[in-house]
Amino acid sequence: MRPLPIACLALAIIAAPALAADPAKPLVGDAKQGHMLTYTCQGCHGIDGYKNAYPNYHVPRIGGQSKEYLRLALSEYRDGSRKHPTMQAQAQSFSDQDIADIAAFLSELKP
Numbered sequence: 001m002r003p004l005p006i007a008c009l010a011l012a013i014i015a016a017p018a019l020a021a022d023p024a025k026p027l028v029g030d031a032k033q034g035h036m037l038t039y040t041c042q043g044c045h046g047i048d049g050y051k052n053a054y055p056n057y058h059v060p061r062i063g064g065q066s067k068e069y070l071r072l073a074l075s076e077y078r079d080g081s082r083k084h085p086t087m088q089a090q091a092q093s094f095s096d097q098d099i100a101d102i103a104a105f106l107s108e109l110k111p
Helices: 006-019 031-037 067-079 085-091 096-108
Strands: none
Touching: 031 096, 067 085, 067 096
């Protein structure tokens, strides 16, 4: 196999940023995909009265929250600027698209 000419490699490097997603353009969440991603959320946030069984502390309502709030909260848990060990562990595996999908689904739920 022949190596690519330098001109082709240079063009690929120059064009690569243009092919990346536009960070200024917000992601569109898919509520159906978000529903599949939130199955573990129900363990704490789906309990009547939004209480965790043990330890006994208040678990916030997430169904019906705004997309913006949900995106911000999950992003902050993921990057560590919002502290909660369980939520940080959960959010670590989420991509930006996962977070948009989860926010789309949860924001549509009736509180």
